[in-house]
Amino acid sequence: MMRLESAKTDVSISATVIGDIPATIFRPKDGALGPVVVIAHGFAGSQQLMQSFALTFARNGYVAVTFDFLGHGRNPKPLGGSITAEDGATKALVDETAAVAAFSRKLGDGRLAVLGHSMASDIVVRFAEGTPDVAATIAVSMFSPVVTATEPKNLLVIVGDWEGMLKREALRVVGLASAPEEPQPSVTYGGFAAGTARRAAFSPNVEHASVLFSQASMREALGWLDAAFAVARQKPPAIAGRGPWIMLLIAGCTLLASQLARMLPRLSSPPAGAGLAWRRLWPALLVPAIATPLLLRVLPTHFLPVLVGDYLAAHFLVYGLLTGLCLLWLRRGEPHRFGRGAISPATIVAALSVAAFYLVALVWPIDSFVTSFVPTPARAALVLAMLVGTLAYFLADEWATRGPGSARLAFPASKLAFVVSLAIAVALDLERLFFLIIIVPVIALFFVIFGAFSAWIYRATGQPVVAALANALAFAWAIGVTFPLLDG
Template sequence: MEVVRPAADGVGRPAVVVVHGYAGSGRLMRPFADTLVRRGYVVALPDLAGHAANTRPLGDIEREIADVVAYLRARPDVDPDRVALLGHSMGATAVVRAGAADPRIPATVAISLPDGEVATTGPRGLLLIAGAWEPGGIRAATRAAGRVEGRRTVTVPMVEHVSVLFAGRTHREAAGWLDDALAHRPDRSDVAATQRVGAGALTLAGALLVLAAGLASINRPRRSGTTTPDRDRLVWLGVTVVAASVAGIVGGPLLAWTMPAPVSGYLVGYFAGAGTVLLAAELVYRRRAGDNVPGLSPRAVATGGALAVVAGAAVIVPVHAGLTAMVPHGPHRWMVGMLVLATAVLLAGAHTAGRPLWAMLVVVLVCVPLPIATVVGLAPGFLVLIAPLVAILFAVYFMVMALAWRAAIPLGHTVAAGALVIAWPVAAALPLA
C-alpha cells in the first residue's frame, strides 16, 4: 500500500481509500491521489490481493478495505470520522459493500459499478459515475443503484471503462462530492486527472519513434516476395486458420483451470494452441512441397534479441511509469514468461504466411473467435474489457514488424519483440486467483 499525503504537516485531515478494479493496481489509481492530496486529503492506494506487488491470491476484498480504513483512522494526521471510500469496477462493488458495512463511512464514490444490486441497501453518501461508452450492463447497474434517494449518478461523455479514470469530470465530481460529504474546504481545487497518463503516453510515443527511426535508418532494400499467395496456398491458409481457432477455443479453458491467473492462463492456452496448429500446418505444407524448414542462425538470434529488448522497453517502461504496475512479483513472474512463450508461438505461426499484411490478417482471423467465446461463456468475460488494450498492443507490434520488414529484417526475427510487447503488460496486470 502507498499512502500519499500533503507536504504540509497537519492533523485531523480527511482521508480516502482508493481501490482499483480487476487487473488494476494502486499505481493505476494514482491520479486520484494527485487530485485529492492537492485538496488536503490523505490517500491510501492499496494493491489488492493477487494484483501488482501483492502476491497473495484474490480473497476477501471488503476485509482488505476494512483493514486499510482501520489503519488510516489510527494515523495522527487523519480525522477518524472522515475516512471515505472510492473504487473502480470490481473495486466499486467492494467499496459499496464496505461502506454499507461500516456506518462510520460518510461518503463513497463508485466508478463503473458492475453490480447494481449490491447498492440496494446503503451506503450513505453514494456517488455513482460511469462512462458513456462503458458496456451496457455497467451503465444499467449504475442507473439502478442511483435510484435511491440522496444519491447522485453521473455519466461522463466520450470515455469507456478505463479512460473514465482519467477524465477531468470524473475527478471534479468525485472531489466535489467528497468535499461536501466530509465538510472539507479544499486547500486547492486542482484536477490532475491526466498528468501521469499524459506523461506516460508522450514517453511511449517518443520511445516508439526512436525505435521506428532506428529501423528506418537501416539502408537496405525492401525484401522481395510474392504479394499474394497462390490459390492452393490460400485454401491451405484458410483451413489452417479455422483449425487454429478451434485449437485455441479448446486450449484456452484447459490452461485457465490449471494456472494461478485464470484469464492469463486462458490466453496462454488459446495462443499456444492456435500457434502450434499454424506451425504444424506450415511444416506439413513445406514437407509436401519439398521445401526446407529454415533454422535459427546466430544473426537471427542476435537481431531478434536486440529488437525484443528495445521494443519491450519502449512499451513496458512508459506504461509502468505513467499508467499501471508492470513489474511482476511472485507467481506473476512465471505467468509473464508463460504468456510470452505462448504469444511467440502464435506470432511465429502467423509469420508462416510470408508477408506482414498476411501475417497480420492471420492473427486477426485467429483471434476473432475470442470475443464470441466470451459472449457464449467459453472464455472469461473480462476479456471483453481488456480487448481494446490487447488490440493496441498487437497494433504496436504490427508497426514494429512492418518497419523491420522494410529494413530487410525477416519477420521471424521480430517474434521475441512482439511476444514481450503483447504478453508482458497483459500478464503482469491480470490477477492471481
C-alpha cells in the same frame, strides 16, 4: 515526462506496507490532516492505475491511500478462495480493504471515504455497507449486486461514456433512490446530510480503462468528496489530468521505435514469409479462430496459479499450432517450407535488441505511470510459462502474414480473427472467462502498438522471426505481470 511529474506538485508521497499489503500514502505537502480516501484498483490492475485520483485528492487537501490487492501488483500473497462465491475471494478482498482502511484512518482527521474501480467497485460498496462511518462511496465502472436504495451512503457512480452496459447499470442503481422520478445522468438525488445522495456521471470519450485518467472523472470524484465533507473552495481545484501526457509518452516511444528499427540489419533478401494471397490465406485465419475455442472446451486449461491467464496462454499456444499446421498444409510440396533458415545468430541478436528496447522504452514508463509492470520472482516464472504459448502464436502468425505476394491487410485481419476467437471462447464459457471481456480491449490495443513495431522491424530486416520473438516476449510479459495470482 516533466508534465507527468508535475502532477505531484504540492503532494508528499510515501510507500509503506500494511501487513503484507504494498501501499502508497498521498498527503498534502503542507501536512494538513483532511479526510482520508481509500482507493482500490480493479481486476488485473494495481495501485499505479489509481494514481490520478490519489494525486488529485492530495493536491486538494485530502489524504489518499492506494494499495495492491491480494494476487495483484506487488502484493506477495496470492488471492485465495472461489472467485465466484461471495464467501471466497470477495470476502478476502473486502477484509483486505478493511485492513487498509483501519491503518489509513490514523493518517487524517478521522473521516473516511472509499473509491473503487471495476471489480473493486463491488468490494468498496460491500465494505462501506458494513462500515457505518464511511461518509461517501465512489464507484468507477461499477457492477455490484448489493447496492440498495439506502446503502452505501452517498454513492457516486462514474462510468466512461463508451461503457454502454455499465451506463445503464449506473442509472438503474441511481433509480433505486430517485423513484418514482426517472434517473438522469449528472443529477444528484437525495441529500448528503442524510447519507442518501446518489449521482451517475458519464465521463466523455473514455472506456473502461481510460475512465481512470479522465479529467471529468477526477472533477466528479473531487466534487463528490467536497460535497460529502462540506468543503468550500475559494479557487478552482488542481486536477491531475495525466491521461493525454501518458498517451504522448507512449506515442513518443513508438515514434522512437520507428526510427531505431531502421538500424536493424537486413537479414533476408528477398524478404521471408509465407507470401500467401487471400485465396490461400483464409483457411489459416478461419480454422484456428473457430477451432481453438472449441478444442479448449475439452482440453485442460487449468495449469497455472493465475486467474484467466492460463487459459489465455493455452489459447495462444493452440491457435499458433493450428496456424502452423495450416501453413504446412497450404505450402505442401513447395521447396521453401515454413521457418526454414529463419533462426540464425543474427536473428536472435536482432530480436534481443528489440526486446531490450521494449524493456527500456515501455516497461519503465508503464510501471511508473500506468500499472505494475515489473515482475516479482513468482511472476517471472509465469512469464516464462506464458512465453511457450505466445511464441507459438507469433511465430506462426508473423510467417503467415508476411512475405512477397502476401494478401493486402493480412496482418490486421489475422489479429481481428484472434480477437473474434477470444470472443467465441468467452461466449462458450462466460462464467470462467468473464474477465476476458475487460482484457480484450487491452489486447487489441497491444496488437495495434506491437503491430506497428512488427511492420517497421520487418521492413528493415525482411525476417518475420525478429518481431515474432520480441512480441512474443512482450505479450508473455504483460500477461505474466498483470493477471491475478491465485492460491493453488
